[in-house]
Amino acid sequence: MSRAVRFAPLVLLLAIIVALVWRLATPADTNVHSTLEGRPVPAFDLPAILPNKPALSSADLASGQPHLVNIFASWCVPCVTEVKVLQELKGKGVPIEGIAIRDRPADLADFLSRNGDPYERIGSDSQSQVQISLGSSGVPESFVVDGKGVVRFQQIGPIEASDVPMILSKLEQAR
Amino acid sequence: MIAETGLAALWLAAGLAALQFLLMILGLRSGADVRRAMRSIAIIQGVLTLIAFAMLLMVFARSDMSVALVFENSNSAKPFIYKVAGAWGNHEGSMLMWLTILAVAGAFVALLAHRTSERTTTAALGAQALLALGFYAFLLFASNPFARLSPAPMDGQGLNPLLQDPGLAFHPPTLYLGYVGLSVAFSFAVGALLTGEVDSRLARAMRPWVLGAWILLTLGITAGSYWAYYELGWGGYWFWDPVENASLMPWLAATALLHSINVLAARGALKAWTMMLAVIAFSMSMVGTFLVRSGILTSVHAFAIDPERGTFLLALLAIYVGAAFILFAVRAPALKEGAPFELVSRESGLVINNLILSVILGVVFVGTLYPLFVEAVTGEKLSVGAPYFDAVAGPLALLLAVLVGIGPLVAWRRERRPVFKQLAIPALFGITALAITIILDSGMRILPRLGFTVGAYLAAASFLPLANRNPIRAPLATWGMALAHFGIAVALAGMAANAAFSSERLAVAKPGDILTVGPWSVMLADVTPTAGKNWTAIEAELRASRGSGAITLAPESRFYSDPPTETSESAIRTFWNGQLYTVIGKQDGSGAWQLRLWWKPFVTLIWAGGALIAIGGALALLGRLWRLVWWPWRKREWRQERYA
Numbered sequence: 143m144s145r146a147v148r149f150a151p152l153v154l155l156l157a158i159i160v161a162l163v164w165r166l167a168t169p170a171d172t173n174v175h176s177t178l179e180g181r182p183v184p185a186f187d188l189p190a191i192l193p194n195k196p197a198l199s200s201a202d203l204a205s206g207q208p209h210l211v212n213i214f215a216s217w218c219v220p221c222v223t224e225v226k227v228l229q230e231l232k233g234k235g236v237p238i239e240g241i242a243i244r245d246r247p248a249d250l251a252d253f254l255s256r257n258g259d260p261y262e263r264i265g266s267d268s269q270s271q272v273q274i275s276l277g278s279s280g281v282p283e284s285f286v287v288d289g290k291g292v293v294r295f296q297q298i299g300p301i302e303a304s305d306v307p308m309i310l311s312k313l314e315q316a317r
Numbered sequence: 318m319i320a321e322t323g324l325a326a327l328w329l330a331a332g333l334a335a336l337q338f339l340l341m342i343l344g345l346r347s348g349a350d351v352r353r354a355m356r357s358i359a360i361i362q363g364v365l366t367l368i369a370f371a372m373l374l375m376v377f378a379r380s381d382m383s384v385a386l387v388f389e390n391s392n393s394a395k396p397f398i399y400k401v402a403g404a405w406g407n408h409e410g411s412m413l414m415w416l417t418i419l420a421v422a423g424a425f426v427a428l429l430a431h432r433t434s435e436r437t438t439t440a441a442l443g444a445q446a447l448l449a450l451g452f453y454a455f456l457l458f459a460s461n462p463f464a465r466l467s468p469a470p471m472d473g474q475g476l477n478p479l480l481q482d483p484g485l486a487f488h489p490p491t492l493y494l495g496y497v498g499l500s501v502a503f504s505f506a507v508g509a510l511l512t513g514e515v516d517s518r519l520a521r522a523m524r525p526w527v528l529g530a531w532i533l534l535t536l537g538i539t540a541g542s543y544w545a546y547y548e549l550g551w552g553g554y555w556f557w558d559p560v561e562n563a564s565l566m567p568w569l570a571a572t573a574l575l576h577s578i579n580v581l582a583a584r585g586a587l588k589a590w591t592m593m594l595a596v597i598a599f600s601m602s603m604v605g606t607f608l609v610r611s612g613i614l615t616s617v618h619a620f621a622i623d624p625e626r627g628t629f630l631l632a633l634l635a636i637y638v639g640a641a642f643i644l645f646a647v648r649a650p651a652l653k654e655g656a657p658f659e660l661v662s663r664e665s666g667l668v669i670n671n672l673i674l675s676v677i678l679g680v681v682f683v684g685t686l687y688p689l690f691v692e693a694v695t696g697e698k699l700s701v702g703a704p705y706f707d708a709v710a711g712p713l714a715l716l717l718a719v720l721v722g723i724g725p726l727v728a729w730r731r732e733r734r735p736v737f738k739q740l741a742i743p744a745l746f747g748i749t750a751l752a753i754t755i756i757l758d759s760g761m762r763i764l765p766r767l768g769f770t771v772g773a774y775l776a777a778a779s780f781l782p783l784a785n786r787n788p789i790r791a792p793l794a795t796w797g798m799a800l801a802h803f804g805i806a807v808a809l810a811g812m813a814a815n816a817a818f819s820s821e822r823l824a825v826a827k828p829g830d831i832l833t834v835g836p837w838s839v840m841l842a843d844v845t846p847t848a849g850k851n852w853t854a855i856e857a858e859l860r861a862s863r864g865s866g867a868i869t870l871a872p873e874s875r876f877y878s879d880p881p882t883e884t885s886e887s888a889i890r891t892f893w894n895g896q897l898y899t900v901i902g903k904q905d906g907s908g909a910w911q912l913r914l915w916w917k918p919f920v921t922l923i924w925a926g927g928a929l930i931a932i933g934g935a936l937a938l939l940g941r942l943w944r945l946v947w948w949p950w951r952k953r954e955w956r957q958e959r960y961a
Contacts, residue, residue, distance in 0.1 A: 148649050151593065152642040155600075158686070159635045161693050162607075166628055217823035219903040219911050244823055253825075274704075 178293040183211075183285075184275040188265025191247050192254075198239050198265030204291030208316040210236050210309065211285040212261070213273055215243045216253035218281040224300035228260035231306060236313060240264040243273055243281050284309075288316035320384050320463040323372030327413075327463075330365035330420060331453035333358050334446045341443025345436060345511070352439045356427040359442050362449070363424025370417040373462055377404040383469035386410060386462050391473040394851045402486040408610065408626065409462035411489055415606070416452045418497040422526075423449065426501060432522040433505070434514055441501075441508030448500055451633040459629050488544060492537035492564055496602035498530025499571060503599035506592045507641055510648045515592060520582035523595065525941050527578055531571040532934035538564050539927030550885040550900040552915045554815070554923055557706040562685040563605030566678060570598035573674040576667045583729060584664060588652040590671070593645060600638040601678075607634055608685075659731040666724035673717045680709045711764050718771045718809060721802050722778030726785075739781055747774030754817075761817050768813030775806035793940025801933025808926025814895075814919035822914040825905055835916030836863040837897060844901075844910055852877045857901040857910065859888070872901045896920050 183200045190197035203209050212228060214221040228238055240261040242250055250264070267273055276285065277296070286295040286309070294316040301309055337358045344351040376384045377400055380393045390407040391400055399406075405414045423445040430438045456462065505523045509515045541564060546554045555561060574594040580587045607630045658664040684701045722743055726736045750773035754766050779802035783791055822834035826841045833839070842858040854875040860867045870888035877884070887900045895918035902911030 145646075148646040151597075152639065152646060155635070155638055155642055159631065159639075161686070161690055162631055163628075164693050165689055166631065215823065217825050217911060217913075219825065219905045222825075222905050222907075244821065246824075249824055274702075 178277050178285075179296060181293060183287055183291050183293055184272075186265075186272045186275065188241065188267055188272060191242055191245060191250055191264055191266035195261065195264045198241065198263040200291060202239065202263060203287045204289065206289040207237065208289055208294070208313045209287045210238045210313065211241065211287055212238055213241045213243060213267075213276070213278050213281055213283045213285075215245050215281050216249040217245070218243075220300045221282045222253075222257050224282050224302075225257045225260060227301050227303050227306065229258045230303070231301075231309065232260040234310065236310070237262050241267050241272060243267050243270055286312045286316055319372050319375050319379075319381070320465065323369045323376075324461070324463040326365045326369040326372070327453070327457060330362045330369065331450065331457060333362040333365065334420075334449045334453060337362065337446035338443050338450060341439055341446065344439040344443070349435070352435055355439060355442050359420075359427035359445070360424040362446075363421040366413075366417040366420040370413055373410060373413055374401060374404050376463075377401055377410075380473065381469075382471070382473055383465055383467070385464045385466045388466055388470050388473045392851065393472050396850060398483075398486060405489055409456070409460045411493070412452065412456055412460060413462050414490065415493050415497065416449060416456060418493055419445070419449050419452065419500055422497050422501050426504070430522055432518050433509070434512070434518070436512045437505070437508050437514045437519065439508070440511040441504045444504040444507040444511075445501070448504065448637060451637065455626075455629050455633065459626060488537060488540050491533050491540065495530045495532075495534035495537055495571075496567065496599075496606070498526050498533065499567060499595075499599045499602050501526040502530070502574065502595045503641070506595035507644060510592055510641075510644050513648065513651055515581075515588045515652050517582050517585050520578050520591070524578050524582060525938060527571060527574050527595075527598075528934055528938045528941065531568070531575050532931050532938065534564070534568045534571055535927060535931040535934060538568055539924050539931065542927070543924050547887050547889055547898075548884070550887045550913070552819075552821070552898055552900075552913070552917070554812075554920070557684070557701075557703045559685050560605075560609050562681050563608045566681055566685075567598055567601040567605055569674055569678040569681065570594060570601050573671045573678070574598050576670050576674075580664050580667050586654060586658070586664060587668070588654060589645075589649045592649075592652075594671075596638065596641045596645060600634070600641075603630070603634045603638065607631055661727065661732045661736075663724070663727050663729045663732075666720070666727050669720060670717065670724060673713055673720070677710050677713050677717075680713070681706065684709075707764070715764075715767050715771050715809075718775050718805055721805060722775045722781075725782040725798060725802070739785075740778060743774045743778035743781070746777040747771065749773065758817065765813040765817035768809050768816070772806045772810035772813060775809070776803060779803040779806060793943065794937040797933045797935070797937030797940060799933070800936060801930045804926045804929030804931075804933055806926070807922050807929055808924075811919055811922025811924075811926055814922065815917055818918040819920070820916045822912075824912055824914075825909045826912050827909045832912065832914060834897075834914040835895075835918075837861050837914075837916055838863070839897075839899070839912075839914055841910065841912065842869075847873070849875075854886070855901070855904075857899075857912070859899055859912075861890070861897055861899075870897070870899050872899045874901050874903075891921060894918055 183203055185200045187199040187201075188197055203211065210228075210231065212224075214224070232238055238260045240263065242264055245266065245268070254261075265272070276283075278298075280298075282300050284297040284301055285293050286297075288294050295312040297305070297309070337355055340351055340355045340358070344355055373386075376387055377391060378397070380387060380391055380400060382388045382391075382393075386407060386409050387403075390410075391403045395403070404410045423442065426438070426445065427442060430441070433441070502523050505519060505526070509519045541561070542554050545556065545558075545561070546552070574591065577587050577591045577594055581591045607627060610626055610630055658668070684705055687701050722740065723736065726739055728734070747770045751766070751770040754761055754769050779799050782795055783799050788796075820835040822832050822839075824830075824832050826832060828841050828843055831838050831840045839859050839861045842860050844855055844857050847854050847856045852875045854873040856871050856873045859870040859872070861870060862868070868890060870890055872888040873886040875884045875886055876882070885900050885902065887898060889899070890897045895916060898915040898917060900913040902913065904910050
């Protein structure tokens, strides 16, 4: 057994210890910043879920104007309150696109008729694939995407009424 | 007084551990007396730690709130069983339990080790004492479990309600017993590297410990997986969470060690590799303990975190593992390896087994620590998720499962017979399963499909080693091996069924609504408030039916008051062909509730497989211990062991 092989485990251990010590020494920043901000939306092409709603693909987002992409589901309770805020944003001229996570057409139609429908398009992400590629870990989440299809901002959790001015300014900056 | 007695016993035990280590240095040079004294000291040290641990159990059982640890982790309103389990459901208590098991294992080594030479046993006991010393220092200086509070508070602060579950009472002790069993293997390896006596006798002395540790780790992982499945309410059985990985890594290393140690025992080969594995297996348990205790990686298990204690554990890890690696680097050249292996032989089969297990271990290790390294180098935060682990470890595990069917058929030294002929029937099983999956569901993804195929093949192949001889006269260890390998097949089939056939239903429902999931229609009949000893809850009444007859399930969403926490208690009903899994979530304000329903065909096979693997291990251990006990009475000619 050569000297290099014999000492390899030791060297590896030292490297790991150094990394762990570094990690223990630097206090962790527990805020998660979206790594997608400033990057183009990953390519996707989601099928329609409702007959009266067009499907959603990443190409639809690069249309020249900023969009708000909302990740939601009919089974998501916070989404119910969020929809009302989205209606308000829609009233201010914001184009809102929806990605429905693990949803069913009948449930979704019911959800929209009961709570209102702010969406221009809705894509069906039945296995959460696009949600994962967008770096979203729950519902609801929203993304401000500029006219070139680049993510400008990620909102984790519901957009509340008090967030409206902030979302509008993010959309304005993305213009 | 109880707490003070415990503390005194702990200090005495620490003193004895120091003495035990010093005597090793003497004992290696001279004196059978010194070596005998060491054995006695190891036994007394074990008894003293048992006393200390019993005292801790007692203060918890009596809810003595003047002890800080009881105040922080218990509450007089808790059910008695969780009061006692609370003793190890916290950092200090669990470290004391760790140390107690370590010292008691040391005592058993002192009592039982007669296979290795006196010098190697002495060195191993010294190594065990040095290991224990670090943990004594840790407990006595950095996390005293017996510290008092003055004045004594009226009542305690409770226990994380997620942990208030029968699973908790046994999950950590099982894993700790497993970790500590690996520490004995570590100590034997260090001892043998010191004396240079790495031979088949050492392998036979180590084997019961490794086997015992491996059985307990298997049980611990299986139980932990089921706990996460029903308690966290996510419907998954494995999340590749850092702390789950922390328990998987020692298991992978122990599994490799379990197989390589047979090569050392039977052929006196793979010396350096087996010693390395013994060191790595225990290092992985320390890494596991460190990851859980330091909270360095965020995880669902983040109830146990403290950076300062993390630093202490990291220092211990660096010292012990570093020292063992240095010893290895210095002593490895002196180990004489036997003759090279024939290409087709049991030995090379086991080498391939070890290679694949090591690669899987590497994959899990890198995946677990990768986020840390990336953040250290680039500052970027990321997490490595199930898609990576599934995609890399999945195919490797399947490949290994294929080879598991072949390996035990190959003879030691050199195989001249055409082994592959025997595999015709298992191969037929596999092809039939493949055909059925294609007929049933042509769109099935590749991994579940292969899982069914390999599972069916291995289910048949695992029993071939028994078919080749009279099964009744086959050694218990061979039966154990066949059963454990069959368990792999069963677990594989369960995982494949879960991946391929699970149906999921997420919906917001009002009382009276009917939802369908798989073959079931489930009606939300009612939602009512309910209360327990230290919690209140809302409970859903679900009536589920598939065709004839309805069953009732009652998932709960619980609110604990001390400390304020919300948990979801899933309601699960098991049938021969699957589980119906139901969870109730939040209310939407208009009288509707969030419901999550899953129908998971044959999912229970996953844990049944895990249990079979452990039972197989237990049979093998029983067989080995039987020989250990009866050996001295047998005639010399009979000693020629046949290795399974």
